[in-house]
Amino acid sequence: MSNKLFEEIKLESGSILKNRIMMAPMTIQAAYFDGTVTQKMIDYYAHRSGEAGAIIVESSFVEDKGRGFAGALGNTKDSQVKELRKLASAIKEKGSKAILQIYHAGRMAAPEFNGGAAPISASPVAALRPDAVTPRQMMPVDIDNMIQCFTDATRRAIEAGFDGVEIHGANTYLIQQFFSPHSNRREDKWGGNLEARAKFPEAVMRAVQEEAKKQQAEQFIVGYRFSPEEIEEPGITFEDTMYLLNRLAKLKPDYFHISMGNWNRTSIRDKEDSQTLLKKYTEQQSEELAQIALIGVGGIGQRSDAEAALEAGYDLVAVGKAFLVEPNWVGKAAAGKEIKNFADINEQDLLHVPEPLWDVMDFMIRDVQADEEKYEYLKALQNVKITFNPGTYEASAEGHDGSDIPIKVTFSDTKIVAIELDKQEQTDAVATSVFKRLPEEIIDGQTLQVDIISGATVTSRSLIDGVADAVEKAGGNSDALRVRPKAAVQWS
Numbered sequence: 001m002s003n004k005l006f007e008e009i010k011l012e013s014g015s016i017l018k019n020r021i022m023m024a025p026m027t028i029q030a031a032y033f034d035g036t037v038t039q040k041m042i043d044y045y046a047h048r049s050g051e052a053g054a055i056i057v058e059s060s061f062v063e064d065k066g067r068g069f070a071g072a073l074g075n076t077k078d079s080q081v082k083e084l085r086k087l088a089s090a091i092k093e094k095g096s097k098a099i100l101q102i103y104h105a106g107r108m109a110a111p112e113f114n115g116g117a118a119p120i121s122a123s124p125v126a127a128l129r130p131d132a133v134t135p136r137q138m139m140p141v142d143i144d145n146m147i148q149c150f151t152d153a154t155r156r157a158i159e160a161g162f163d164g165v166e167i168h169g170a171n172t173y174l175i176q177q178f179f180s181p182h183s184n185r186r187e188d189k190w191g192g193n194l195e196a197r198a199k200f201p202e203a204v205m206r207a208v209q210e211e212a213k214k215q216q217a218e219q220f221i222v223g224y225r226f227s228p229e230e231i232e233e234p235g236i237t238f239e240d241t242m243y244l245l246n247r248l249a250k251l252k253p254d255y256f257h258i259s260m261g262n263w264n265r266t267s268i269r270d271k272e273d274s275q276t277l278l279k280k281y282t283e284q285q286s287e288e289l290a291q292i293a294l295i296g297v298g299g300i301g302q303r304s305d306a307e308a309a310l311e312a313g314y315d316l317v318a319v320g321k322a323f324l325v326e327p328n329w330v331g332k333a334a335a336g337k338e339i340k341n342f343a344d345i346n347e348q349d350l351l352h353v354p355e356p357l358w359d360v361m362d363f364m365i366r367d368v369q370a371d372e373e374k375y376e377y378l379k380a381l382q383n384v385k386i387t388f389n390p391g392t393y394e395a396s397a398e399g400h401d402g403s404d405i406p407i408k409v410t411f412s413d414t415k416i417v418a419i420e421l422d423k424q425e426q427t428d429a430v431a432t433s434v435f436k437r438l439p440e441e442i443i444d445g446q447t448l449q450v451d452i453i454s455g456a457t458v459t460s461r462s463l464i465d466g467v468a469d470a471v472e473k474a475g476g477n478s479d480a481l482r483v484r485p486k487a488a489v490q491w492s
């Protein structure tokens with residue numbers, strides 16, 4: 001195990017993170033209707049703070065019609081600062097730096113979350129997703145106002161005591177929309193070619209940095225999150241992204257944060273290209289960009305994943321979903337412990353997970369007790385001694401046409417000896433195969449755990465159920481036969 005993960009890092013602004021691990025920004029949908037921080041949010045973040053170098057607080061919308069989700073965190077009015085301050089303090093008091101992500105959803109701001117307002121974007125082009133609303137094109141004055149919204153949001157973050165902001169230029173939101181040739185078809189100074197499309201992200205970064213300077217916020221962290229490519233045609237290519245980053249690097253932000261589902265992934269535009277995007281990044285970065293810390297994210301579950309990411313070239317890692325189910329992710333990693341990747345169904349309160357997030361986490365939740373009981377039950381069934389009252393017993397299965405097919409099953413005191421079917425009516429080839437193959441497999445394996453024949457699922461199941469019925473009539477335990485392992489295939 002290398003110890004680099006737990007080495008401190010000094011960022012461009014002079015701010016020092018005590019280790020290389022950050023909690024990734026994750027929207028938990030637990031804010032008040034107007035975006036104000038709730039106690040639930042404070043509890044959730046406090047519970048995960050302390051050991052990580054920094055906690056990146058979820059995306060906060062900077063303009064009132066820019067929400068991407070119900071329950072999203074807002075950063076639109078000064079009255080929100082008081083509760084934002086409680087949130088920042090809760091994180092910092094535990095010992096982690098607090099960074100607030102700032103964004104506007106642009107054309108992804110669905111009217112139902114924004115008082116029915118039509119979304120806005122660089123150009124009137126709807127996103128490629130079902131029910132996407134065509135946005136209204138922003139006028140030059142709207143663009144100036146939007147930059148001011150990012151400035152004001154930065155000031156509020158500073159007043160609330162955050163150690164920094166992360167400009168959300170990723171995940172298809174407004175800043176990315178300005179950079180994208182899919183959503184930006186403008187022909188004024190904000191669009192038309194690659195250079196012009198990079199102007200809005202650059203203007204936002206400048207405004208944020210200037211505000212930090214104006215507020216005399218010392219060592220204030222300014223990070224930038226980006227999505228490296230888009231699948232749309234036309235869409236952002238990796239080369240476009242490198243142009244943008246090399247340009248933004250001249251402004252010397254504290255970090256760039258590449259938003260991906262897996263830190264080690266390759267291009268989504270060119271599936272034939274096997275070079276990782278990280279490798280491309282290191283090859284195409286300018287000298288200025290090489291000086292700026294790069295955060296990798298996506299699929300980091302164990303300490304070994306984080307170490308592999310640093311080894312591959314990232315300076316920092318961000319951990320997302322694993323932090324939801326293991327709030328002490330950093331402590332566990334430091335102790336070299338295996339980190340669980342699921343939450344127990346009874347742990348919601350213990351993990352301080354607000355209800356809407358718990359719903360989103362559905363795929364990560366297990367009922368551990370029920371799983372254990374099931375396991376014990378299956379184990380017990382597998383140990384049941386199989387016996388029958390010898391004789392021939394009758395049952396029935398359902399034919400493919402819904403007709404009843406009588407079955408006769410003959411048992412010795414420990415075995416299924418014969419299965420006879422009246423299959424005269426079944427002329428269908430697949431059904432015939434069910435009636436020939438399955439009885440053979442049941443008798444050969446002395447088990448009801450046999451493979452269903454595809455194309456004849458219902459008939460297969462009904463035959464197995466019929467034999468199970470006969471087993472019960474013969475005093476046997478059909479459940480035990482259903483879980484009895486299949487005979488191992490003998491390869492000759």
Ligand SMILES: Cc1cc2nc3c(=O)[nH]c(=O)nc-3n(C[C@H](O)[C@H](O)[C@H](O)COP(=O)(O)O)c2cc1C
Binds near residue numbers: 168261297318
């Ligand atoms: C519930 C949830 C909410 C998220 N919200 C945000 C967000 O507000 N801003 C953002 O940039 N990414 C967001 N993400 C993406 C994560 O930051 C991260 O990039 C992604 O989950 C991959 O990392 P992981 O595999 O460690 O989870 C969210 C992810 C999840 C699971």
